[in-house]
Structures are given as C-alpha cells and as structure tokens.
Amino acid sequence: MVFGNPLDDGAVVGANLPADSEITILQIPVSAGDINEVTLAANDDWTEANNISYNTIIAGVDRTGSIALPAEPVPAVFFVSEGGAGTMDGSTEANAAATINDVIGMTAAGDTVRVFSGNVVETADLTIPADVLVHALDGTTVDMGTNNITNEGHMTVEGTAGFVQGTGSTVSGAGTFEIIRSAVVATSAFNYVTSPIDQIDVQQVFGGSNVVYFDLANQTNGTFGWTYQTSGNLTNGRGYAVNGSILPAFAGDRHHVGTVNNGDMDIALDGTAYGFAYDGWNLIGNPYPSTVDMDAFITNNADVGSVTIYDEAGSAYVTYNSVNAAGVDMASGQGFFAFFDAAASGTASFTNADRGNGAGTILKTSSIATSVVTISDANGDSYPTYVAFTEAGSDDKDLNYQIGRASCRERV
Numbered sequence: 001m002v003f004g005n006p007l008d009d010g011a012v013v014g015a016n017l018p019a020d021s022e023i024t025i026l027q028i029p030v031s032a033g034d035i036n037e038v039t040l041a042a043n044d045d046w047t048e049a050n051n052i053s054y055n056t057i058i059a060g061v062d063r064t065g066s067i068a069l070p071a072e073p074v075p076a077v078f079f080v081s082e083g084g085a086g087t088m089d090g091s092t093e094a095n096a097a098a099t100i101n102d103v104i105g106m107t108a109a110g111d112t113v114r115v116f117s118g119n120v121v122e123t124a125d126l127t128i129p130a131d132v133l134v135h136a137l138d139g140t141t142v143d144m145g146t147n148n149i150t151n152e153g154h155m156t157v158e159g160t161a162g163f164v165q166g167t168g169s170t171v172s173g174a175g176t177f178e179i180i181r182s183a184v185v186a187t188s189a190f191n192y193v194t195s196p197i198d199q200i201d202v203q204q205v206f207g208g209s210n211v212v213y214f215d216l217a218n219q220t221n222g223t224f225g226w227t228y229q230t231s232g233n234l235t236n237g238r239g240y241a242v243n244g245s246i247l248p249a250f251a252g253d254r255h256h257v258g259t260v261n262n263g264d265m266d267i268a269l270d271g272t273a274y275g276f277a278y279d280g281w282n283l284i285g286n287p288y289p290s291t292v293d294m295d296a297f298i299t300n301n302a303d304v305g306s307v308t309i310y311d312e313a314g315s316a317y318v319t320y321n322s323v324n325a326a327g328v329d330m331a332s333g334q335g336f337f338a339f340f341d342a343a344a345s346g347t348a349s350f351t352n353a354d355r356g357n358g359a360g361t362i363l364k365t366s367s368i369a370t371s372v373v374t375i376s377d378a379n380g381d382s383y384p385t386y387v388a389f390t391e392a393g394s395d396d397k398d399l400n401y402q403i404g405r406a407s408c409r410e411r412v
Contacts, residue, residue, distance in 0.1 A: 236265060
C-alpha cells in the first residue's frame with residue numbers, strides 16, 4: 001500500500017507500507033456515543049473505481065468501514081411553453097422558458113426538456129445534446145421556422161403534438177426522433193396511413209399488423225391490386241392500409257423512430273390506363289411529422305386535382321378539391337387517395353412551405369358545408385357528390401374540380 005504526501009508544487013511522494021502494519025493518517029476527536037462503522041465518501045476517480053474497504057480504530061477498538069460512492073445526480077427537467085412564464089428560467093411550469101434554446105445549454109446527460117403548452121417557435125438553430133430528451137407533449141408544437149436542428153439526443157413528439165420545419169430548415173445529427181401516431185386498435189379495421197420517419201422498417205413500426213399498399217399495375221392479383229408488405233422499409237410518401245396489432249397490450253399508438261422526413265419530397269403517381277376499375281387511384285400520404293395545408297397542397301400540385309380520405313367516423317370516403325379544401329389540414333401520417341389519369345406518370349410534391357402547426361388526427365374529417373347530390377344504383381348503394389358553383393371553374397374538364405372520373409360542369 002502506498003500513502004501519498006502532497007508537496008507545495010502539487011507532486012506526490014509515495015511511502016511504502018509493509019503488509020499487516022498500521023499507520024495513523026487522520027485523527028478525529030469523537031464525543032460520547034457508540035460508533036460501530038465509519039463511511040468515507042469517495043471524491044476521486046481511483047477511489048470510485050476501486051471502492052476498497054478499510055479499517056479504523058475508534059477509542060482503541062477496531063472498527064470496520066467502507067468507501068461509499070457519491071450519490072448519482074438526479075436528472076433535471078426543464079419546462080418550455082409558448083411565450084414562457086414567470087422568471088422564464090425553465091425551472092418549473094410556472095417559470096417556463098419561451099424556447100428550447102433558452103434552456104438546452106443548461107442540460108446534462110439524462111436531463112429532459114418538456115414542451116408542455118402551445119406553439120413554441122425557435123428563433124435560432126437548435127442542437128439537442130447526446131443523452132438529452134426533448135419531449136413535446138400532446139397538443140403542443142415545436143416550430144423550427146427556417147432554423148436548422150441538430151439532434152444528437154432524442155426527441156419525442158406525442159400523438160397530437162407536431163414538429164414543423166419551414167423552408168430551408170435542415171435536420172442532422174446521430175440522435176433519434178420518436179413520432180407517435182394513433183390509429184385503430186381492432187384487427188378487423190384498417191387505417192390509411194404513411195410514416196413520418198425516413199425509410200422505417202415495416203416490422204419496427206407495424207409489427208403484429210397486416211400492411212398492404214395499392215399497386216395499380218397489379219389489379220388482377222386477386223385482391224384488386226392490394227399487395228402485402230411483410231419486410232423491408234416503407235416507401236416515403238406511399239400510403240398503406242394497416243389494421244390493429246395482435247401484439248399484447250397494443251392500444252393503438254404507433255411509435256415511428258428514426259430520422260424525420262423533411263424538405264421537398266416527390267411521390268410518383270401512376271396514371272396508366274390498365275383497363276381496370278381502379279385505374280388512376282393512387283394511395284399516398286402526408287410524410288411529415290406535422291400537418292399539411294390541404295388547399296395549398298392541391299393548388300401547388302398540377303397532377304393532383306383532389307384528395308380523398310376515408311372518414312372513419314362516417315364510414316365513408318370524403319373528397320376534397322379546390323371547392324372545399326380551404327382551411328382543412330391533412331394530418332401527419334394521413335394516407336389518402338389522389339386521382340390522376342392525365343398521363344402515364346405524374347408527381348405529387350410535398351414541401352415544407354405547406355406544413356402547418358400541430359399533428360392532426362388520422363382518419364377524422366370535419367363536416368363540409370356544401371350541397372350534396374346522392375346517386376343510388378340498382379343495388380341500393382348510394383354515392384354522395386358535393387356540388388358547388390365557382391367562377392374559377394369552366395365548361396371543360398377541370399382537374400381541381402372533379403372527383404375521379406366523374407365530370408360535370410362547375411359553372412352555370
């Protein structure tokens with residue numbers, strides 16, 4: 001054993017101590033009382049790593065002891081809300097900071113930054129350090145604007161929360177994003193969905209479920225073009241029909257983990273005339289972890305005249321075009337049909353400029369305040385069609401004012 005003696009210059013001189021011998025290195029006066037054990041707190045790397053018991057003599061009696069490691073630091077939680085509150089130091093909800101950047105520099109490994117209220121707009125580039133969690137709770141939005149985000153830690157976005165990036169905003173870093181989206185629980189029901197995470201493995205996010213996509217060129221496969229995908233990565237922007245999972249304790253939440261989709265994204269549209277019933281109907285979806293303005297999406301896409309979404313509440317398909325899309329948000333991860341038959345191939349383009357705050361709810365639609373004509377066939381099936389009058393229409397076929405192949409005059 002070697003005991004060191006510090007010198008004035010900070011160096012240490014070691015003195016060898018023979019085995020089974022004793023040396024006094026510290027005397028501490030003890031008042032009345034029976035002391036059975038002594039514990040020393042470790043305060044250097046070597047002691048922590050080697051945690052060796054020791055022996056001491058108290059009032060002439062040997063007493064055993066041990067080296068105790070310092071207590072683990074308690075992870076800190078910082079709070080952020082729209083506009084901030086109180087002292088705005090992020091120490092409590094009552095003193096919430098206004099942006100994540102206001103507190104991220106004070107975090108250490110294991111800490112959490114909790115966005116708990118409103119639309120938090122970052123005013124500068126944001127870096128999430130390694131082993132730090134940024135958690136956007138339900139009903140909140142983290143909006144980067146045109147600023148960039150570097151994620152070396154982890155960011156969780158709850159089911160009704162959103163993460164928005166504006167034009168020019170980039171995402172980088174070795175960390176992960178976790179985007180939670182809710183859909184059906186029942187294995188007998190299907191949702192039309194897509195993934196807000198780039199190239200995610202189908203089993204990672206939809207394990208225990210049937211996952212199918214709509215292949216127009218394969219309409220004679222016995223399932224009218226519906227094609228199962230059991231392995232590999234999901235295609236960005238492609239829509240999928242997914243039922244509830246058979247996995248134990250599944251409650252409807254899908255955890256998409258990886259790198260978020262961001263920036264301009266082009267989705268191929270198939271307009272080939274195969275000669276089958278569903279030619280032109282492309283199943284695609286909103287690929288972002290935020291809403292997309294539906295009217296802007298339709299207006300900015302020459303190959304997309306309408307968006308058809310399945311309304312779970314009404315058990316019916318609802319179509320939006322330039323007549324009724326104003327003010328309607330397309331939910332994050334929402335799958336939908338886009339009809340295209342103008343050419344053999346086309347493109348649906350998503351862009352950050354069309355993104356909005358929040359996440360939206362998959363497969364729920366609002367009422368549409370327009371006139372409806374319902375057409376019934378010989379089997380008793382009915383088909384509602386929305387009728388509107390607008391000067392933007394013409395007597396010719398207008399892609400933005402038709403639903404599928406059904407064509408009618410939009411102006412009288």
